[in-house]
Amino acid sequence: MAVDGQKQTVSLEYYSWIATQLKNAEERGTTDHLPIEDGTTVRDLLRQLADESPKFAELVYDCAGDRIKEYAALILNGQTIELAGGLDRTLAPGDQLLLLPGFAGGA
Amino acid sequence: MPYTGRMLRVDLSRGTSSVEDVDPDVLRKWIGGTGLGVHYLMQEVPPGVEWDDPENRVIISTGPLAGTRVSGTGTVSAVFKGPMNNLAGATQANGYLGAFLRSQGYLGIILQGKADGLKRIAIDENGVRITDATTYAGLPVWQLEDTIRGEEGLTDKQLSVFGIGPAGEHKVRFSALVGDRGHVASHNGIGAVLGEKGVKAITCKRGKVRPHVADNAKLNELVKPLFVDAKEFGGGAIFNWGTGGGVSGAARGGWLPIKNYTTSIFEEHEKISGQYLRGNFEWKTNPCWACQMGCCKLMTVTEGPYAGYSGEEPEYEGLASMASQIGITEAGAATMLANECDSLGFDVNELGWLLGWVIECFERGLLTKEQLDGLEPRWNDPENALALMKKIATRDGCGDWLAEGVMRASRHVGGAAGDAAIYTLKGHAPRSHDHRARWAEMFDTCLSSTSTIEVTSGGIQTERLGLAPTKNRFDPDEIVEQMSQLNGWHQFEDSLGICRFDFTNAHLGTATVSAVSGYDIDVQESLKIGRRISAQLRVWSFLHGMDPSLERPSTRYGSVPVDGPAQGANIMDHWDRMVKEYRKKIGFDDGPGLPLPETLKALDLEELIPVVEQLRAERGLAATR
Numbered sequence: 001m002a003v004d005g006q007k008q009t010v011s012l013e014y015y016s017w018i019a020t021q022l023k024n025a026e027e028r029g030t031t032d033h034l035p036i037e038d039g040t041t042v043r044d045l046l047r048q049l050a051d052e053s054p055k056f057a058e059l060v061y062d063c064a065g066d067r068i069k070e071y072a073a074l075i076l077n078g079q080t081i082e083l084a085g086g087l088d089r090t091l092a093p094g095d096q097l098l099l100l101p102g103f104a105g106g107a
Numbered sequence: 108m109p110y111t112g113r114m115l116r117v118d119l120s121r122g123t124s125s126v127e128d129v130d131p132d133v134l135r136k137w138i139g140g141t142g143l144g145v146h147y148l149m150q151e152v153p154p155g156v157e158w159d160d161p162e163n164r165v166i167i168s169t170g171p172l173a174g175t176r177v178s179g180t181g182t183v184s185a186v187f188k189g190p191m192n193n194l195a196g197a198t199q200a201n202g203y204l205g206a207f208l209r210s211q212g213y214l215g216i217i218l219q220g221k222a223d224g225l226k227r228i229a230i231d232e233n234g235v236r237i238t239d240a241t242t243y244a245g246l247p248v249w250q251l252e253d254t255i256r257g258e259e260g261l262t263d264k265q266l267s268v269f270g271i272g273p274a275g276e277h278k279v280r281f282s283a284l285v286g287d288r289g290h291v292a293s294h295n296g297i298g299a300v301l302g303e304k305g306v307k308a309i310t311c312k313r314g315k316v317r318p319h320v321a322d323n324a325k326l327n328e329l330v331k332p333l334f335v336d337a338k339e340f341g342g343g344a345i346f347n348w349g350t351g352g353g354v355s356g357a358a359r360g361g362w363l364p365i366k367n368y369t370t371s372i373f374e375e376h377e378k379i380s381g382q383y384l385r386g387n388f389e390w391k392t393n394p395c396w397a398c399q400m401g402c403c404k405l406m407t408v409t410e411g412p413y414a415g416y417s418g419e420e421p422e423y424e425g426l427a428s429m430a431s432q433i434g435i436t437e438a439g440a441a442t443m444l445a446n447e448c449d450s451l452g453f454d455v456n457e458l459g460w461l462l463g464w465v466i467e468c469f470e471r472g473l474l475t476k477e478q479l480d481g482l483e484p485r486w487n488d489p490e491n492a493l494a495l496m497k498k499i500a501t502r503d504g505c506g507d508w509l510a511e512g513v514m515r516a517s518r519h520v521g522g523a524a525g526d527a528a529i530y531t532l533k534g535h536a537p538r539s540h541d542h543r544a545r546w547a548e549m550f551d552t553c554l555s556s557t558s559t560i561e562v563t564s565g566g567i568q569t570e571r572l573g574l575a576p577t578k579n580r581f582d583p584d585e586i587v588e589q590m591s592q593l594n595g596w597h598q599f600e601d602s603l604g605i606c607r608f609d610f611t612n613a614h615l616g617t618a619t620v621s622a623v624s625g626y627d628i629d630v631q632e633s634l635k636i637g638r639r640i641s642a643q644l645r646v647w648s649f650l651h652g653m654d655p656s657l658e659r660p661s662t663r664y665g666s667v668p669v670d671g672p673a674q675g676a677n678i679m680d681h682w683d684r685m686v687k688e689y690r691k692k693i694g695f696d697d698g699p700g701l702p703l704p705e706t707l708k709a710l711d712l713e714e715l716i717p718v719v720e721q722l723r724a725e726r727g728l729a730a731t732r
Contacts, residue, residue, distance in 0.1 A: 016352070016355060017343065020342070021343075067576060067578040068578075069576070070576075073360045075359065075360065075361075078672060080673055083581060083675070086579065101341065101342065101353065102341070
């Protein structure tokens with residue numbers, strides 16, 4: 001989505017391999033500014049991004065299951081999304097979203 | 108023809124060794140690795156045998172995939188009774204030992220008895236020699252490896268060398284088995300058990316026996332797709348960056364342990380990440396047997412106060428424990444400390460919890476300079492951390508009580524210091540995360556019978572097993588459901604002789620096991636085998652006095668994050684209900700958590716039904732549902 005100066009926006013930072021895989025960016029990441037409407041929820045935004053990008057649907061948001069996949073983790077204004085109202089959370093202008101790799105590894 | 112196995116039995120008290128065939132029915136039931144270890148543990152280590160008893164066993168075994176051309180198949184799993192909790196440990200190491208054992212015609216080694224002095228167990232084409240190892244006394248593991256290979260005139264790709272460092276020799280409770288340039292079986296003090304038995308080193312020369320493969324054509328079809336799946340899994344993170352590539356994600360996600368859980372914010376995380384190490388230091392790949400992932404590196408620090416230091420690239424746990432947990436912000440220092448940890452022969456997880464606790468207590472005035480033999484350890488203080496490590500490895504001065512691990516050390520000091528220590532009440536160490544932001548891992552760590560995570564990990568997802576996916580990682584009901592579904596998978600995986608990072612696709616993986624072994628194993632059968640291992644280990648744990656009321660985190664481990672992404676999250680509000688529900692879902696009673704008769708029957712463990720009945724009668728453990 002393009003930045004529209006007339007609209008209110010939230011930021012979405014892609015970090016680590018999420019950035020390399022989805023945005024062809026460096027591991028240190030890249031940030032998009034995304035327009036939102038009144039009442040846009042986290043789910044609405046993720047669904048829109050998944051509709052636009054099959055890779056986003058594969059790695060981040062499972063539309064059919066309505067969930068963020070284990071590969072990824074989403075932080076909203078410094079708080080993990082599950083503790084910040086979940087996918088039902090209504091976004092406000094200026095909200096900062098951070099998309100991270102999920103938890104991996106271990107024995 | 109299905110796969111077969113021979114075990115090497117080494118009696119250290121008598122100085123003898125023998126070879127025995129594994130009954131084909133036993134092999135089919137327990138597969139290898141952890142499964143076979145748990146089988147021998149139940150058969151040969153009865154109640155009353157404690158971790159330091161000569162009658163304790165260390166069963167080091169691999170499985171059907173080991174030594175084949177499948178990527179990453181040099182893995183062994185060690186099963187034993189360990190000193191952290193005086194219960195079972197099941198801990199794995201990659202490298203070459205598993206592959207070389209099979210190349211000499213062995214599936215594993217059973218160690219029993221206690222030697223008179225330090226010994227090396229040397230395996231080659233001429234058999235087994237138990238040789239005097241007193242000249243190796245005190246050697247850190249890296250020097251031990253160099254010394255033995257130098258004496259033999261063999262390279263690290265010709266001779267697998269595993270051993271204990273000074274920590275194991277001095278029976279530090281959290282000492283490890285380390286070898287093949289940085290591979291560590293770390294959990295529950297296996298190093299102390301080997302030190303007690305007098306085993307300084309286990310070496311195995313590469314032989315000429317080719318592991319059995321039942322269907323070569325089928326295996327040829329599967330090797331590449333299994334590797335490609337592993338390479339691309341999780342965005343290719345492990346292939347590209349190794350486990351250390353997860354440090355920054357963990358920091359920003361809230362599950363990196365920082366300064367002993369006193370905060371969940373670590374602004375310097377990118378300075379100690381795997382990406383920083385590989386982007387700034389010199390390195391070369393040091394692959395395990397047949398491994399195409401190549402996530403293991405040898406590394407030389409090229410900047411800062413430790414420039415010129417060479418060793419292994421620290422894995423995630425090394426960076427978390429030897430950097431963020433103790434406040435280190437310089438990659439060279441973290442690399443040095445992680446290497447010294449391994450070479451001295453510690454479990455890096457417990458060492459991190461211990462050092463972080465000491466530093467916090469010293470900073471808060473709960474430990475004094477006098478109690479620490481004149482040392483004044485601070486956050487971001489690598490030299491004092493190293494000095495403490497050296498004292499602990501040899502039980503010198505304060506190192507003696509610190510060598511007992513953080514649970515016992517914190518109880519030794521008592522008062523407010525006692526509440527600052529991170530441990531499970533059973534005694535074994537959590538892995539190097541802030542599990543307050545990873546509830547499933549904390550829950551698993553505390554309830555596990557393996558002395559580390561038994562069910563969870565990020566290495567495979569529920570959806571890949573055809574199971575219901577996870578939506579909310581802070582939902583107690585979802586965690587219980589997820590864990591009950593995943594239960595068994597990792598125990599099966601640890602029975603195969605393959606690295607978890609090379610075994611990311613359950614369907615391709617089980618097809619590969621079938622092609623190699625000649626067994627017909629699908630995902631459901633693999634889960635059944637894994638659950639059998641878990642259930643037997645659970646019963647064995649009760650037989651050895653396990654107290655289920657201790658399946659909880661310590662005060663600090665189960666505390667509420669004061670900042671960061673999981674600020675305010677409190678798993679303890681849900682703990683007791685989660686425990687009851689989990690036990691019900693996996694076919695255990697919802698009280699103490701022993702397998703119910705129908706569960707044991709479904710897992711082909713009928714022989715344990717009267718054992719459990721007797722346990723219930725003797726200990727008053729009701730079969731509530």
